[in-house]
Amino acid sequence: MNIDEFVERSLGKWRSQRSAHHLAFHHFEEVTSQIEILPLEYDDERVIALCKANQVDAHLVSSPFYMTWAGESDWDEDEVLAGSTVLVPVPDLEKPTQGRLLREQGYAETVPAIGQYQLIEDGSFVLKTQYERATAEEKIWFATPNLRFRVSLIKTGDGKGVTTASFSSEIRSLNLEE
């Protein structure tokens, strides 16, 4: 599996169930959300701008995409968790199964981020992102073409402890009205 195939399989609308375990407090959090993943053109100005901001040659980009999400947490049912971000994979020239993932907005902190991804033997996509005060580690894999899973760990800045572990089941929305 290369990054183009992985992005291709991820395109579309997904209905997500996410459970977060806040480990220090043994707390559970449940989030249900709608996710949409759309392909972007290579010459899309958001892709070009993100490459420029990261001093990356735009010719090295593979399968840039755009992701939107809107969800609800059981911690605060009135709050709507919604957002969108541009994601730009930049495979390594020597080893195309790994590379950098440029993001407008990160997962653990709402600032731009560069993650390191790797597609491993079992078909999983593994992403590590270092933020100022935390490290995020994500693993995404497909159980079937219409079901994917995601494990996300938020680690302490030194990468040794895990503060939050979460698990998402993402089911493709085949109903076009959803």
Added chain:
Amino acid sequence: MNIDEFVERSLGKWRSQRSAHHLAFHHFEEVTSQIEILPLEYDDERVIALCKANQVDAHLVSSPFYMTWAGESDWDEDEVLAGSTVLVPVPDLEKPTQGRLLREQGYAETVPAIGQYQLIEDGSFVLKTQYERATAEEKIWFATPNLRFRVSLIKTGDGKGVTTASFSSEIRSLNLEE
């Protein structure tokens, strides 16, 4: 990692947070439990009996162990989910990173079961068990010596669809009174 190291790292008391996603209904279930994993002697009568019942030569066994659990689900707070089982790994002679796992009592159905395990490159323990009407797939890995994660999938009998996906965070109980 071989099965002896994996069992060795797993011994002790664990506090588990488990979230189950019942996919067809988009339902969440939360279970908190205490797990204890204890080593068994090779000549323990429960080990010998399980080998006999499965027509396995008891000399092929590696690191047999005993597991107990007691938990509570948010679906029915009065019900106590408790049980125990004997687990007996039988590594393959040609390829010792994989083998059979004999169990007194299975996960998806409360009948004896034989699973196929494999220790994969990233250090995860992967177990597949075929039951009469379902297939269970489990993956367990350590984030730190005192934190392990487990993803369990219950699949339809033909192995194609997933009915339940669950994720557990298991933290070692260092407090002896717990």
